[in-house]
Amino acid sequence: xxxxxxxxxxxxxxxxxxxxxxxxxxxxxxxxxxxxxxxxxxxxxxxxxxxxxxxxxxxxxxxxxxxxxxxxxxxxxxxxxxxxxxxxxxxxxxxxxxxxxxxxxxxxxxxxxxxxxxxxxxxxxxxxxxxxxxxxxxxxxxxxxxxxxxxxxxxxxxxxxxxxxxxxxxxxxxxxxxxxxxxxxxxxxxxxxxxxxxxxxxxxxxxxxxxxxxxxxxxxxxxxxxxxxxxxxxxxxxxxxxxxxxxxxxxxxxxxxxxxxxxxxxxxxxxxxxxxxxxxxxxxxxxxxxxxxxxxxxxxxxxxxxxxxxxxxxxxxxxxxxxxxxxxxxxxxxxxxxxxxxxxxxxxxxxxxxxxxxxxxxxxxxxxxxxxxxxxxxxxxxxxxxxxxxxxxxxxxxxxxxxxxxxxxxxxxxxxxxxxxxxxxxxxxxxxxxxxxxxxxxxxxxxxxxxxxxxxxxxx
Numbered sequence: 497x498x499x500x501x502x503x504x505x506x507x508x509x510x511x512x513x514x515x516x517x518x519x520x521x522x523x524x525x526x527x528x529x530x531x532x533x534x535x536x537x538x539x540x541x542x543x544x545x546x547x548x549x550x551x552x553x554x555x556x557x558x559x560x561x562x563x564x565x566x567x568x569x570x571x572x573x574x575x576x577x578x579x580x581x582x583x584x585x586x587x588x589x590x591x592x593x594x595x596x597x598x599x600x601x602x603x604x605x606x607x608x609x610x611x612x613x614x615x616x617x618x619x620x621x622x623x624x625x626x627x628x629x630x631x632x633x634x635x636x637x638x639x640x641x642x643x644x645x646x647x648x649x650x651x652x653x654x655x656x657x658x659x660x661x662x663x664x665x666x667x668x669x670x671x672x673x674x675x676x677x678x679x680x681x682x683x684x685x686x687x688x689x690x691x692x693x694x695x696x697x698x699x700x701x702x703x704x705x706x707x708x709x710x711x712x713x714x715x716x717x718x719x720x721x722x723x724x725x726x727x728x729x730x731x732x733x734x735x736x737x738x739x740x741x742x743x744x745x746x747x748x749x750x751x752x753x754x755x756x757x758x759x760x761x762x763x764x765x766x767x768x769x770x771x772x773x774x775x776x777x778x779x780x781x782x783x784x785x786x787x788x789x790x791x792x793x794x795x796x797x798x799x800x801x802x803x804x805x806x807x808x809x810x811x812x813x814x815x816x817x818x819x820x821x822x823x824x825x826x827x828x829x830x831x832x833x834x835x836x837x838x839x840x841x842x843x844x845x846x847x848x849x850x851x852x853x854x855x856x857x858x859x860x861x862x863x864x865x866x867x868x869x870x871x872x873x874x875x876x877x878x879x880x881x882x883x884x885x886x887x888x889x890x891x892x893x894x895x896x897x898x899x900x901x902x903x904x905x906x907x908x909x910x911x912x913x914x915x916x917x918x919x920x921x922x923x924x925x926x927x928x929x930x931x932x933x934x935x936x937x938x939x940x941x942x943x944x945x946x947x948x949x950x951x952x953x954x955x956x
């Protein structure tokens with residue numbers, strides 16, 4: 497046991513070690529339960545009429561106010577029908593049938609049903625009996641709402657009844673701070689972000705009633721409360737894209753929910769933490785500390801969302817955030833295959849795609865790169881409608897865009913990203929990526945492939 501403790505301190509650092517000790521003590525003596533109470537008081541702030549009359553600015557407008565061109569799409573319609581019929585695409589790969597009355601707490605991978613009478617701090621992430629909790633979290637993230645929203649816009653349909661019934665179903669099945677779906681602060685943050693898309697797009701729907709709005713306000717408040725009072729876990733024990741998601745959620749809280757008094761403090765602290773995380777996690781050359789192309793794309797989408805909302809509300813981030821966003825964009829764009837938008841599938845990839853705002857393939861990074869590029873430079877990287885759609889949903893073509901960085905172009909020859917340990921060779925029909933290897937080895941490998949096999953190697 498002593499050797500294990502020494503190993504943890506040596507490899508993870510004293511800050512991490514002290515926090516983990518504190519966290520375990522707080523869990524065992526009941527501090528977490530007190531800080532995150534079950535059965536808390538109901539929190540309501542404004543009426544539905546007040547929300548509709550003074551809707552806070554978000555990246556999406558009510559459907560009647562959206563003016564960009566519609567493109568009717570049979571594939572999008574088919575996916576919307578699958579969702580309504582109780583199917584869900586897990587990890588952007590396999591469709592599974594959950595059923596129309598899914599209870600939100602049963603693991604579809606093994607049938608285990610979590611106990612919603614237990615406080616979230618008593619729920620394990622993984623065990624032999626429960627399986628992997630991510631199978632339960634996949635639907636509760638509500639990213640699939642964006643498929644329905646896009647379908648209703650492009651195909652002139654209205655599934656607001658289904659959307660709000662699903663939100664209410666989740667609220668009724670998941671009491672505040674109890675069960676598996678209150679355990680992860682990142683999932684909590686993403687859920688509310690995606691609810692915001694629905695609340696703004698379907699703002700004037702008759703299905704959104706005063707009673708439901710009361711329920712939603714209450715969950716929004718306790719979600720923010722949960723994230724704020726558990727933020728040390730992501731900022732110390734995890735410190736990856738989780739911390740960026742959660743601190744962004746707090747940062748935008750006062751803009752999105754100004755009717756909640758506590759958001760003034762939560763947003764002030766959140767902004768300071770968010771800017772610290774961006775500066776820490778994105779290296780000087782634009783590479784990302786998780787060494788994962790897909791998780792880096794996750795951060796790009798969060799940056800697009802955050803920068804758009806902040807700029808639109810007249811509360812821009814620091815120049816450091818914009819510079820790190822631009823350098824991230826440059827790194828990923830240089831690594832991308834121009835024809836498909838694919839990047840090398842390097843590093844962990846669990847299928848995460850928080851805001852699916854295009855019909856492109858999951859491996860295609862172009863919509864996300866284009867949206868952030870449009871926000872930062874005022875120029876598009878691509879011209880295809882299916883690629884530029886995400887930028888439209890993110891308000892990237894509106895007049896408040898930053899437009900202070902030069903457009904990014906593909907560079908040819910050898911490129912070094914020394915902080916992340918990446919090396920690139922791009923020629924007319926060749927793109928090679930190497931990580932933490934001397935660039936001479938990469939050059940020799942390319943030459944050998946040409947001389948012996950007569951081919952140029954594409955690492956996709």
